[in-house]
Amino acid sequence: MDGAGAQVQTAIDVLKQRFGDRLTTNDTIRARHGTDESYHAPMAPDAVVFPQTPEEVIEIVEICRDHKTPIIPFGVGTSLEGHIAALEGGVSVDLGQMNKVLEVNAEDLDVTVEAGVTRKQLNEYLRDTGLFFPIDPGADATIGGMTATRASGTNAVRYGTMRENVLSLGVVLPDGRYVRTGKRARKSSAGYDLTRMFVGSEGTLGVITDITLRLYGIPETISSAVCTYPNVDDAVNTVILTIQSGVPISRIELIDEVQMQALNKFSDLGYAERPTLFFEFHGTEAGVAEQIESVRAISDEFGGADFAWASKAEDRSKIWQARHDAHYANMQLRPGAKAWPTDVCVPISRLADCIAETRKDIEESGLLAPIVGHVGDGNFHVDMVLDPDDAEEVARAAALNDRLVARAQAMDGTCTGEHGVGYGKIDKLAGELGEAVDVMRSLKQAIDPNNLMNPGKIVRL
Amino acid sequence: MDGAGAQVQTAIDVLKQRFGDRLTTNDTIRARHGTDESYHAPMAPDAVVFPQTPEEVIEIVEICRDHKTPIIPFGVGTSLEGHIAALEGGVSVDLGQMNKVLEVNAEDLDVTVEAGVTRKQLNEYLRDTGLFFPIDPGADATIGGMTATRASGTNAVRYGTMRENVLSLGVVLPDGRYVRTGKRARKSSAGYDLTRMFVGSEGTLGVITDITLRLYGIPETISSAVCTYPNVDDAVNTVILTIQSGVPISRIELIDEVQMQALNKFSDLGYAERPTLFFEFHGTEAGVAEQIESVRAISDEFGGADFAWASKAEDRSKIWQARHDAHYANMQLRPGAKAWPTDVCVPISRLADCIAETRKDIEESGLLAPIVGHVGDGNFHVDMVLDPDDAEEVARAAALNDRLVARAQAMDGTCTGEHGVGYGKIDKLAGELGEAVDVMRSLKQAIDPNNLMNPGKIVRL
Numbered sequence: 001m002d003g004a005g006a007q008v009q010t011a012i013d014v015l016k017q018r019f020g021d022r023l024t025t026n027d028t029i030r031a032r033h034g035t036d037e038s039y040h041a042p043m044a045p046d047a048v049v050f051p052q053t054p055e056e057v058i059e060i061v062e063i064c065r066d067h068k069t070p071i072i073p074f075g076v077g078t079s080l081e082g083h084i085a086a087l088e089g090g091v092s093v094d095l096g097q098m099n100k101v102l103e104v105n106a107e108d109l110d111v112t113v114e115a116g117v118t119r120k121q122l123n124e125y126l127r128d129t130g131l132f133f134p135i136d137p138g139a140d141a142t143i144g145g146m147t148a149t150r151a152s153g154t155n156a157v158r159y160g161t162m163r164e165n166v167l168s169l170g171v172v173l174p175d176g177r178y179v180r181t182g183k184r185a186r187k188s189s190a191g192y193d194l195t196r197m198f199v200g201s202e203g204t205l206g207v208i209t210d211i212t213l214r215l216y217g218i219p220e221t222i223s224s225a226v227c228t229y230p231n232v233d234d235a236v237n238t239v240i241l242t243i244q245s246g247v248p249i250s251r252i253e254l255i256d257e258v259q260m261q262a263l264n265k266f267s268d269l270g271y272a273e274r275p276t277l278f279f280e281f282h283g284t285e286a287g288v289a290e291q292i293e294s295v296r297a298i299s300d301e302f303g304g305a306d307f308a309w310a311s312k313a314e315d316r317s318k319i320w321q322a323r324h325d326a327h328y329a330n331m332q333l334r335p336g337a338k339a340w341p342t343d344v345c346v347p348i349s350r351l352a353d354c355i356a357e358t359r360k361d362i363e364e365s366g367l368l369a370p371i372v373g374h375v376g377d378g379n380f381h382v383d384m385v386l387d388p389d390d391a392e393e394v395a396r397a398a399a400l401n402d403r404l405v406a407r408a409q410a411m412d413g414t415c416t417g418e419h420g421v422g423y424g425k426i427d428k429l430a431g432e433l434g435e436a437v438d439v440m441r442s443l444k445q446a447i448d449p450n451n452l453m454n455p456g457k458i459v460r461l
Numbered sequence: 462m463d464g465a466g467a468q469v470q471t472a473i474d475v476l477k478q479r480f481g482d483r484l485t486t487n488d489t490i491r492a493r494h495g496t497d498e499s500y501h502a503p504m505a506p507d508a509v510v511f512p513q514t515p516e517e518v519i520e521i522v523e524i525c526r527d528h529k530t531p532i533i534p535f536g537v538g539t540s541l542e543g544h545i546a547a548l549e550g551g552v553s554v555d556l557g558q559m560n561k562v563l564e565v566n567a568e569d570l571d572v573t574v575e576a577g578v579t580r581k582q583l584n585e586y587l588r589d590t591g592l593f594f595p596i597d598p599g600a601d602a603t604i605g606g607m608t609a610t611r612a613s614g615t616n617a618v619r620y621g622t623m624r625e626n627v628l629s630l631g632v633v634l635p636d637g638r639y640v641r642t643g644k645r646a647r648k649s650s651a652g653y654d655l656t657r658m659f660v661g662s663e664g665t666l667g668v669i670t671d672i673t674l675r676l677y678g679i680p681e682t683i684s685s686a687v688c689t690y691p692n693v694d695d696a697v698n699t700v701i702l703t704i705q706s707g708v709p710i711s712r713i714e715l716i717d718e719v720q721m722q723a724l725n726k727f728s729d730l731g732y733a734e735r736p737t738l739f740f741e742f743h744g745t746e747a748g749v750a751e752q753i754e755s756v757r758a759i760s761d762e763f764g765g766a767d768f769a770w771a772s773k774a775e776d777r778s779k780i781w782q783a784r785h786d787a788h789y790a791n792m793q794l795r796p797g798a799k800a801w802p803t804d805v806c807v808p809i810s811r812l813a814d815c816i817a818e819t820r821k822d823i824e825e826s827g828l829l830a831p832i833v834g835h836v837g838d839g840n841f842h843v844d845m846v847l848d849p850d851d852a853e854e855v856a857r858a859a860a861l862n863d864r865l866v867a868r869a870q871a872m873d874g875t876c877t878g879e880h881g882v883g884y885g886k887i888d889k890l891a892g893e894l895g896e897a898v899d900v901m902r903s904l905k906q907a908i909d910p911n912n913l914m915n916p917g918k919i920v921r922l
Contacts, residue, residue: 107705107810150650161648163657164625179897185806186838187622188875189611189661191882191890191919192901196624196657200650217707244568246678286747345646349568377647414649421652429652436640439908440653446907447900458652 008089011067012047015091018059022050022097033074033084033092037139037327039340039388039397040082040424045072045092052097054170054178054209061207062176064091064452071174072454073203075145076118078137080341081422083149083202087456093207095144101125102210110167110184112212115144131215134159137418138324144208149420150200154323157243157376158250158282159216161418166199170210174448184212197443202420203454205447219282223292224251224316225307227299228274232256232359232371234302235275236352239375241298243348247291251280252376253323256359259330259370259383266329267322277304277375278323280316326372330383334368338388342401344408345379345417354411355380358404365400367393379417406431421458429459469550472528473508476552479520483511483558494535494545494553498600498788500801500849500858501543501885506533506553513558515631515639515670522668523637525552525913532635533915534664536606537579539598541802542883544610544663548917554668556605562586563671571628571645573673576605592676595620598879599785605669610881611661615784618704618837619711619743620677622879627660631671635909645673658904663881664915666908680743684753685712685777686768688760689735693717693820693832695763696736697813700836702759704809708752712741713837714784717820720791720831720844727790728783738765738836739784741777787833791844795829799849803862805869806840806878815872816841819865826861828854840878867892882919890920 015023024030025047035042051057064071070090077084086092099116106129113122120140122133135146136153145151147169152161159165168182181194198205229235232254239252255263255276263269279295281288296307310316322329330339346354355371362369362382373380382404384397405415405428415428429437441459444451451461476484485491486508496503512518525532531551538545547553560577567590574583581601583594596607597614606612608630613622620626629643642655659666690696693715700713716724716737724730740756742749757768771777783790791800807815816832823830823843834841843865845858866876866889876889890898902920905912912922 105808105810107701108808109705110808150654152648156648160625163648163654164621173900177896177899179895179900181894181897183870183875183893184808184873185840185869185875185878186809187613187617187624187806187840187878189877189879189881190875190886190893191661191898192904193611193624193654193657193661194894194897194900196654197904200652200654240568244570284751286751290745290747345648347566347569347571347645348647349566379646379648408646409644412645414644414646414651416650417646417648418650420650425651432644432651433642433655434640435638436642436655437652438638439634439640439655442907443653443658443904446903 007067008046008069011064011069011091014063015047015049015060019049024048033077033094034086036077036079036082036084038080038082038424039338039386040085040422043085043087045086046089048092048094050094050097054172057093057172057207057209058176058178060093061172061174065174065176068450068452070452070455071207073148073207075116075142078139078141079145079149079422080419081424083420083422083457085423087423095142098209104129105184106131108184109215110212111215112210113143114210115142115208117143119143119146126215130218132218133213133215135162135165138327143211143213147199147208147211148201148203152374152418154251154253154320154374156374157252158248163196163199165214166195167212167214168195169198169208169212171198171206171208173206174450174453200420202422202457204444204458205453221283221285221288222316223281223288224310224319225279226271226276226319227279227304227307228272228276230303232275232355233352235277236355236375238277238299238302238304240348240351242295243376245294245298247294249279249291249295249376250282251278253278254371254373254375254380256371259326259372262329262333262370263322263326266325266332269322278319327383330370330385334385337385340384340386340397341381342384342404343379343381343417343419344404344413344415345377346408346411346413348378350411350413351375351378354408357407358382361400361403365396367397367400377417378413423456426458426460468528469507469530472525472530472552475524476508476510476521480510485509494538494555495547497538497540497543497545499541499543499885500799500847501546501883504546504548506547507550509553509555511555511558515633518554518633518668518670519637519639521554522633522635526635526637529911529913531913531916532668534609534668536577536603539600539602540606540610540883541880542885544881544883544918546884548884556603559670565590566645567592569645570676571673572676573671574604575671576603576669578604580604580607587676591679593679594674594676596623596626599788604672604674608660608669608672609662609664613835613879615712615714615781615835617835618713619709623660624657626675627656628673628675629656630659630669630673632659632667632669634667635911635914661881663883663918665905665919666914682744682746682749683777684742684749685771685780686740687732687737687780688740688765688768689733689737691764693736693816694813696738697816697836699738699760699763699765701809701812703756704837706755706759708755710740710752710756710837711743712739714739715834715836715841717832720787720833723790723794723831724783724787727786727793730783739780788844791831791846795846798846801845801847801858802842802880803845803865804840804842804878804880805865805874805876806838807869807872807874809839811872811874812836812839815869818868819843822861822864826857828858828861838878839874884917887919887921
């Protein structure tokens with residue numbers, strides 16, 4: 001063990017004394033904490049600690065700081081770009097035991113939660129208030145993790161992403177200080193936007209411990225529908241025209257025929273295996289009726305087949321649970337395979353071209369790679385299902401991913417709409433942002449000069 | 462002239478050689494460029510320069526950097542917290558000649574403009590596209606200035622502020638490099654949110670040269686209304702219930718009776734001089750009708766008098782121009798006076814209490830101080846009209862402002878909802894954000910280590 005390593009051992013010893021059973025070096029638990037839901041190579045941390053209060057997080061950060069030991073904040077481990085791999089070893093800080101809803105302000109449509117609260121737990125908790133929190137990455141991620149990765153999901157086209165829905169947050173900085181980035185006012189011009197600085201920082205600037213979120217009233221009327229199209233182009237053009245027409249649609253998701261096969265198999269849906277859109281409309285009864293009328297007219301133009309409607313809550317849940325399970329369904333397509341879910345986002349006017357070129361590219365690559373996406377935002381995923389032990393296949397997937405990212409960036413889009421950078425896309429940033437990556441590096445160095453917070457993610461120092 | 466001053470003179474000489482007539486040291490022009498629309502003491506820069514391209518901005522920044530000369534970016538000078546006062550001298554960079562609309566992407570609902578384009582100019586330019594940009598501070602400010610101050614205005618309750626509506630921007634950093642913070646994709650998780658770092662940075666982190674903004678379709682139906690209430694409490698409670706009910710109202714503005722007197726006088730409106738709400742509804746015909754029905758029911762509960770409707774564009778314009786002129790109208794209430802417009806923002810549930818206590822406080826202070834506000838966001842302004850040469854009156858106003866800010870912060874609100882920090886509220890940040898202000902200072906030092914970009918604003922180094 002080198003000098004740095006020896007310090008890690010000292011940090012672990014001190015943490016063990018302080019946290020007892022809530023500090024573990026068990027191999028299985030360590031492995032679990034360095035492994036996300038992606039293809040990217042996992043890397044176990046040297047130990048995992050389970051704080052229960054912000055004060056304990058401060059203690060942990062201070063101990064790690066004093067012994068130059070890397071810290072990797074952990075929610076439930078559902079990220080997709082290697083975010084939680086302990087590339088330089090260190091301590092995984094599992095926030096799962098900080099899972100209290102701290103304060104619901106129903107009158108102000110906001111809530112403050114601890115970082116370990118999951119999105120489903122939150123909505124369950126809110127059920128009796130008539131309010132809900134809309135952001136829904138596929139997994140039942142923690143609010144802390146969703147904040148750290150700037151997550152979005154199917155509702156973003158209407159409600160925005162974590163960027164728009166975090167009002168403020170509390171964070172333990174790399175030097176052990178706890179700060180709150182703002183008050184509960186809906187807007188503020190009081191200085192630099194520290195809230196947005198930490199949203200999407202992927203654990204590299206501090207450990208987020210508590211988050212204040214915007215909430216929304218559960219709409220009077222909710223209606224979901226499933227509609228199939230002659231080809232992907234027609235489905236995508238339906239999306240484009242819907243967005244350009246300003247219809248305030250809540251969800252509009254593309255599922256290509258390969259993805260639909262996977263969903264049918266995984267969730268026993270019995271849908272036609274053709275390019276499909278899943279829709280959801282929120283509003284008053286009349287408002288929803290009006291939205292549906294507009295979208296149906298657009299859909300008809302592009303050969304959309306009969307809408308299959310779901311207005312009952314349980315039928316709607318079935319549709320959206322199937323959609324959220326896409327990644328898990330894909331892994332079942334090929335037993336023993338792993339899935340590498342990459343995501344890009346382009347201006348909506350380029351979406352049809354980008355998806356068409358990508359489908360051609362997938363076909364030529366010979367890879368199994370369903371397409372699914374939050375297409376209302378111009379965001380789509382290619383979930384490459386592969387054998388991680390087949391080096392040639394992995395190389396083909398990597399090349400496909402490289403071309404996909406380059407294609408999206410050339411269309412004035414981004415290398416990731418919602419999955420984040422982690423270490424999987426760290427080399428894609430320069431092609432997108434040029435010297436702005438140096439500004440990111442300056443920011444990282446200013447807040448975390450010793451590079452102890454989730455090192456090797458977003459930017460390399 | 463001290464050592465630092467001598468360097469400023471060298472910088473000016475070099476700039477003069479390079480920019481000729483577009484560099485001026487004319488006293489009137491200098492004075493104008495150090496004077497905003499607030500009460501705060503102005504401070505003229507040593508020179509004013511008028512670049513026409515981003516390349517020229519880079520040259521200016523490099524020259525100033527080499528001669529350790531402060532740079533103060535300037536739009537049209539309508540900010541309100543002393544943002545453009547050249548506290549340490551230096552060069553004002555007037556972006557008014559960079560006023561081209563660079564690219565409208567109507568299909569993607571976005572536009573890229575140079576920093577000197579004003580909001581009215583932009584909407585005039587967009588007229589034939591069926592699109593508009595909603596953010597509307599009272600003044601016809603530049604998009605660059607609005608970005609730098611994180612401006613909002615009357616439409617923010619529906620459309621958000623500059624925070625939500627800047628997709629990306631181009632900025633010349635203090636070291637002379639130009640960077641672009643993002644692409645045109647609607648969402649991105651590609652690293653730290655540099656866009657939001659510069660939105661609201663008040664010229665302290667770089668010179669913003671070009672901005673990509675979200676646009677919106679002009680609604681099918683727009684309807685405005687004016688309604689009076691028995692007292693301010695009833696008006697505010699109408700607002701609170703409207704927001705809590707989730708009505709997607711586009712504008713909901715409070716004008717107290719003192720402010721209404723000023724507007725009547727300035728704009729010859731002939732409205733009743735009572736607590737008043739200005740409303741605006743955007744949507745489809747049926748949607749607007751439904752919104753109006755909901756709001757009218759709420760308003761009736763609180764004794765709202767008959768709505769005066771304005772559906773014709775010119776009548777609506779008259780209402781909103783009057784609202785935008787509030788600050789100018791107030792200065793006319795007392796010839797020779799200046800107005801000190803302070804602004805706070807609180808959670809909506811505290812709005813009635815905050816305004817009631819503030820009105821009592823104003824009354825007891827003996828000051829003339831109309832209240833007007835974007836109350837749908839919990840944001841309101843107290844515009845203190847005073848004689849700047851009367852030290853006792855100024856002290857009374859400062860004390861009123863101190864109490865107002867402390868009151869809002871104690872209610873989990875912010876010292877400024879939209880005007881920003883400048884140097885007027887620099888000492889209010891610590892009471893709101895504690896040690897988070899140190900994080901802001903670290904950020905400033907990382908990006909502008911020599912403290913040359915608008916020094917003395919937001920944080921002191």
